[in-house]
Amino acid sequence: MAISRNDLVAALASKAGTSKADADAVLSSFSEILLDSVAKGEKVSIPGILSVERVARAARTGRNPSTGETIDIPAGFGVKVSVGSRLKAAAK
Incomplete structure (x- = not known):
């Protein structure tokens, strides 16, 4: 069974004690940083x-x-x- 993005955001919010909007913003930021770093050749x-x-x-x-x-x-x-x-x- 796969965890959807919405499930992941809800789990992050619950674990961190924050809102789903904040957790979604952090996940989106992490995704952008990961993509940018890999595109630049950074590990x-x-x-x-x-x-x-x-x-x-x-x-x-x-x-x-x-x-x-x-x-x-x-x-x-x-x-x-x-x-x-x-x-x-x-x-x-």
Whole structure:
């Protein structure tokens, strides 16, 4: 079962003892900071929980699964999310 944004905002507000509007503003700000940091190539880390960073992908040769034709895939970027020890422990 997935937690929706509304559920997350409600849980944040309850846990922090604040209004849902304030919790939503904090979540929106966190999202913007995360997106901006990854776009700049900066690593974002929440110790014990997770880290998120932009990684470079080298150019490579692939194959079209429909036709079997060889295609060139240009270099680009991806996002790497690493799980922290506390989050791993919570999943056990």
